[in-house]
Structure formats: C-alpha cells, structure tokens
Amino acid sequence: MGDSDFRAGNRETMTEAAFTATEKNDAWHLAVTGAWTLETGLARIDQQLRQFADSAMGRNLEINLSGLENLDTAGAMALQRTMRACSMREEIADQPLYGFSDVNERHAPLLQEACNHLLPCEVEVDTGNPFLMLLERLGRGVESVAIDTIDILKFVWEVVSGIARIVRHPSRLRLAATVHHMEESGLNATMIVGLMSFLIGAVVAFMGIRILSQFGAEILTVEMIGITVLREFGVLLTAILIAGRSGSAFTAALGSMKLREEIDAMKAMGIDPMEALVIPRTLAMVIMMPALALIAAMLGLIGGALVALSAAEISLNLFFSRMQDVILLQNFFVGLIKAPFFAFFISIIGCYQGMCVEGSAEDLGRRTTMSVVQSLFVVIFLDALFAILFLELGV
Amino acid sequence: MTNDTKMQEHVIEIENLVTGFGDILIHDHLDLAVRRGEVIGVVGGSGTGKSVLLKTIISLIKPRSGSIRIFGQNALSLNEIEQRQLDRRLGVLFQDGALFSSMTVAQNIMAPLREHLEISDALASEIAAMKITMSGLPLDAAIKYPSELSGGMRKRAGLARALAMDPEIVFLDEPTAGLDPIGAAKFDELILSLQETLGLTVFMVTHDLDSLNRITDRIAVLADKKVSAIGPIEDVRQDSHPWIQEYFSGPRGRAATVSTSQLSEAGTGRA
Numbered sequence: 001m002g003d004s005d006f007r008a009g010n011r012e013t014m015t016e017a018a019f020t021a022t023e024k025n026d027a028w029h030l031a032v033t034g035a036w037t038l039e040t041g042l043a044r045i046d047q048q049l050r051q052f053a054d055s056a057m058g059r060n061l062e063i064n065l066s067g068l069e070n071l072d073t074a075g076a077m078a079l080q081r082t083m084r085a086c087s088m089r090e091e092i093a094d095q096p097l098y099g100f101s102d103v104n105e106r107h108a109p110l111l112q113e114a115c116n117h118l119l120p121c122e123v124e125v126d127t128g129n130p131f132l133m134l135l136e137r138l139g140r141g142v143e144s145v146a147i148d149t150i151d152i153l154k155f156v157w158e159v160v161s162g163i164a165r166i167v168r169h170p171s172r173l174r175l176a177a178t179v180h181h182m183e184e185s186g187l188n189a190t191m192i193v194g195l196m197s198f199l200i201g202a203v204v205a206f207m208g209i210r211i212l213s214q215f216g217a218e219i220l221t222v223e224m225i226g227i228t229v230l231r232e233f234g235v236l237l238t239a240i241l242i243a244g245r246s247g248s249a250f251t252a253a254l255g256s257m258k259l260r261e262e263i264d265a266m267k268a269m270g271i272d273p274m275e276a277l278v279i280p281r282t283l284a285m286v287i288m289m290p291a292l293a294l295i296a297a298m299l300g301l302i303g304g305a306l307v308a309l310s311a312a313e314i315s316l317n318l319f320f321s322r323m324q325d326v327i328l329l330q331n332f333f334v335g336l337i338k339a340p341f342f343a344f345f346i347s348i349i350g351c352y353q354g355m356c357v358e359g360s361a362e363d364l365g366r367r368t369t370m371s372v373v374q375s376l377f378v379v380i381f382l383d384a385l386f387a388i389l390f391l392e393l394g395v
Numbered sequence: 396m397t398n399d400t401k402m403q404e405h406v407i408e409i410e411n412l413v414t415g416f417g418d419i420l421i422h423d424h425l426d427l428a429v430r431r432g433e434v435i436g437v438v439g440g441s442g443t444g445k446s447v448l449l450k451t452i453i454s455l456i457k458p459r460s461g462s463i464r465i466f467g468q469n470a471l472s473l474n475e476i477e478q479r480q481l482d483r484r485l486g487v488l489f490q491d492g493a494l495f496s497s498m499t500v501a502q503n504i505m506a507p508l509r510e511h512l513e514i515s516d517a518l519a520s521e522i523a524a525m526k527i528t529m530s531g532l533p534l535d536a537a538i539k540y541p542s543e544l545s546g547g548m549r550k551r552a553g554l555a556r557a558l559a560m561d562p563e564i565v566f567l568d569e570p571t572a573g574l575d576p577i578g579a580a581k582f583d584e585l586i587l588s589l590q591e592t593l594g595l596t597v598f599m600v601t602h603d604l605d606s607l608n609r610i611t612d613r614i615a616v617l618a619d620k621k622v623s624a625i626g627p628i629e630d631v632r633q634d635s636h637p638w639i640q641e642y643f644s645g646p647r648g649r650a651a652t653v654s655t656s657q658l659s660e661a662g663t664g665r666a
Contacts, residue, residue, distance in 0.1 A: 042518075043512055043514040046515060046518045073558075077522065360540070360541065361496050
C-alpha cells in the first residue's frame, strides 16, 4: 500500500478489524489485524475489546500493529483506550506510543493524537429522579401559566395604549402594513372561510331535516339554521380557522424576525415593534374578522337553504321569507359583535408568542403550537362568556 | 505531504459545470480539480457562487449540465445507496454550524454515527468526546445545546460533527466568518493540525485573507462565472485579472500579506 492509500485505501478489499490475545510470561500480547475503522466493523469488536481490557486490567500489555491495514480516529481511540486501561501507570502518560510495537509511520500521528482525547463523556443532560421531575414540571407549568397570563395582560395594555397613541396622532398609523395584513389574513382567507361555512350550513340543515321530519316540522329547519349559523357557527368557526391560519402565521413571522435579530434592529433604530408589527396586524384582524364572519354567515345560510331545497323541498322563497319573519335580526348582531373581540385576542396571542421566541428553531415551533392552542382556548372561553352575558341580558 | 503521486491524484474533478437559478446563470462551464490531501481555498466576490459550488459538489443543488467526479465516481448519477456511501466520506461545516437545535453537542456528533453504523452507545459517546476535544471544545460542552454556545464554539462543534465519520474531504463554508481575529487564527490552526493528523482534503470557501495565506496550499478564484485563476497564493497574486488585483492589493490584502510574511520569518508560518 503506497502512501496515497493512507486514508482512502481500497475500501472494498479491506479486511474486517480483529485481534487475538495471547498470554505469555505474565504479560498480555495483543495482535491486531485488519483495518481498524468504523467502516470495517470496529463497532462489532468493540464489546470484545472492552471485555479483554477488563480482564487484563493492570497487567503489562503489548499491542503489535504489524497486521494493521488501516486506522481511523475511532480505531486509534479504541487501541489507546485498551492500552491505558491495562497499563495504568503515571510514567507513561507522556509516551503515547508506549506498549505498541511495529507501528507504521502513517498510523503513528493518529495514535499519538488519540492519546490526548481519551475522555469519558456525558451525552445527555442528567434528568434526575423521575418523581421529583414530575413535581418540578407541575410546578413550572403552574408558574408559567401565571407568568404568561400576567405577561399577556401587560401585552394587551401595551397594544391598547399603542392604539390610543395612534388615535391621538393618526399619522403614526402604518397604513400600508395594516392594509397588507388585511389582505393577507382577511381577503386571502375568504375562500376557505366561505367554503367551510357553506358546508357547515349544509350539514346543520341535513341533521335538522332528518330529525324534524319525524315530527313533520321540517319547516323549523329554517329557525335552526338561522340561529346556529348567525349566532354561533359563522363567527366561531371563522375565529377558529383564523386562529389556525393567521394567528400561527403571526407567531412564525415575528418569531423568526426575533431569531434573526430584526426586532432588536428595529428597537435600535428607534422603531417601536409594537407600532410597526403588532398594531397593524391587530387592527387588520379586528377590521377583517367581522367581514369574514359576515361572509361566513351568508354562505352558511345559502348552504342551509340549498340543502333545505333539495332534501325537504322548502323553496328558496319560502326559506328566506320565513327567515325574515321569524329570525330576529339581533341574532345576527349578537354573532357579529363577538368577531372583533375574537380577532383582537387571536392577534394579541399570536404576536405575544412570536415576541417570546428565543434561541432556536425548536422554540419557534413550540411557540407557534402554543399560540394556536391558547388562541383557540381563549376564543371558546370568550364565546362562553358572551353566551352567559347575552343570557343575562335576555337577547 | 511531500509525496508527488499523492498531490497529483484528484479527489474532486469538476468539468464544464453549469448551474443557475431561473434566469440567472451562476457557473458557466466551470472547471476545477482538487488534489488529495491539499487545502484549497475558494474565493470570489459576493454572489459569484462560492457556496453554490460547494452545495453542488455535495449534491444539495443539481447542476444544469457538466460533470462532477468525486473519488473517480460520477457524483451526478449515483443511486441512493452509492449516494449514502459517498456522503459518509464527506464532511461539511455549514456557515453557522447548522447544528441540530434539539440535540446536545454530543448527540449532534453521534447523529451521523448512529445513522450510518450499528454502534454501541458507549463507543459512540467515546468517539463524540474525542471529536469534541479534538475540535478544541471543553468537554463540558458535550451536554450543552447549540443555543447555549457562542458563535465560535458552534463552529467548532459543527466541525466536530463534520469529522464524526472520519471523512476524507471536509467542506468548510466560511469557517472563520464572524469569529474574532484570535478565534479565527485558532480555528485556522485547528483546521491545519486536523488536516495534517487525519490526512484530510479541505475544500474551504472563505473571504478571510489571513486564513488563505496561513493554511491554503492553493486557492481558486471564482470570477466571471468560472474559476479565473488557480494555484498557490503567491502565483494567483500575480494574476492580472482586475478583481484579483483589487482583492490582493487593497488595504486588507496588503495587511494580510505583511502579517503572514512576518510569521514566516518567525519560523511558524507556512504560506
């Protein structure tokens, strides 16, 4: 083998790593053969080598390398580890080739180098007692919920005061950014919101007709669709869809800006990230969500009406005239009034989580998930509060 | 290093390489050959496609035409198994380390070992420890996550991971960018010493004139969509190409030359 084969060798023709141990005159003699590289089965003989090292502990050891064909760092490390384990003597610490015989000059540098790096290593962070860890996680969870709540409320205060500043100085409003986000999270969502509501309206109508026809009261399907779609489903499903679609996008966008220090750069330039990033998004959402909810309500009604027409032969004329007669308009407003509140909190949570991203891509993913989960929770929680409020008000 | 046959063998041979994105042509019939055991530095202005060239060689980017041979194999027509085998023989240090952020440094280094080999945890962690200390990191960095490391340490950890499988060619994408001069000089030394002990071939994309002077055997200058000059740095310096002239005779180019020649006089330099 010429010098040019030093590293590449001819990998196909290399023989597997192997060793034979013989004991003579109170000393162990280890004859090494084959290529001692990870490629050629070093990992397979590692266990045997460790067993040998344990049994030969403290004895004199000679390792003969005349049969060694090739060596990589792992092989050199394994040889040195065995040598050091057996002859644990202080005086050889500075003689890296002590105990090796017939060392080929092309293997010597690696063997010498490996000697300096023989250290055990911890791989994972020590996690400790599992029961204590459970308690610790519980405690940390409770603490983080408390801290998050306070921080989100602080964030709400900052956004509200930022909006108040803009009301006093309308020139500070970033109109272009606001309109951009109205398009991104409002206009671009109309198709999916509309389609979803249309299908939900149709499903509600189907279920209504099936059950009500048993009482011969198919016509009441109109009331059922009217109330559910206008009052609850239109706005609630829009909010859920937008939380998944735009809330997560806000977190991802702000989070990656935070990771790339864009937010710090803004602050350093004297640009308030609240004013430049958070308020345009929040205003855009607050403006567009009622519009989306309106579209959702309309398409939900159309979906219901078409199903009523085809499945219960309620004509469109009858459907909509009855709708006008029996459904109070306030159902519609009760639904719509919730939209800006949902929008406000989805945007706030999305932006807040984005601003909290720190360190790594991992955290960005975690925060995005948290943003969606929290905004869905808040939307449904608010919906329940509104339901109680309207019940008390009697609307 | 002195063996002539060794220096003549080409581990990477690129011929008539054409790459581009959309309407933009990045390399137009580019030729480049890398010899076994050398440290080659690839320089060029921003946007001349240095990183694209690196990524094309390691088959992350598909060229439009041309041929790339690595260890004599046509790298553009490999099947999945051959590609995997080739990948094991190449190590890459990306610009900011590109460490997996969900793993500790040790786990990062063990990742390629576990992926390619059936290896016991004990052996894998010993190898990881060895690579960590070989890259000049303290051993307690093993259990740290990438986000807890400084930029220089991330690069070292990235280098340790690139070396995990004992590759024959190591690709370095701007290894000293973003490091302080002392850190950059140490990193240069590290690359040089690893290259000598492990017999590596190093393909290095860099802007750092000091490290070009210090550690490269040859440099290749990318300009006008081609390799417009290649050779030892002293020869390339004489080239009349306007970009090369501006590069080496600008204030930074001259300063780097002066400091390196002082080093050489002191008997520690190499360039």
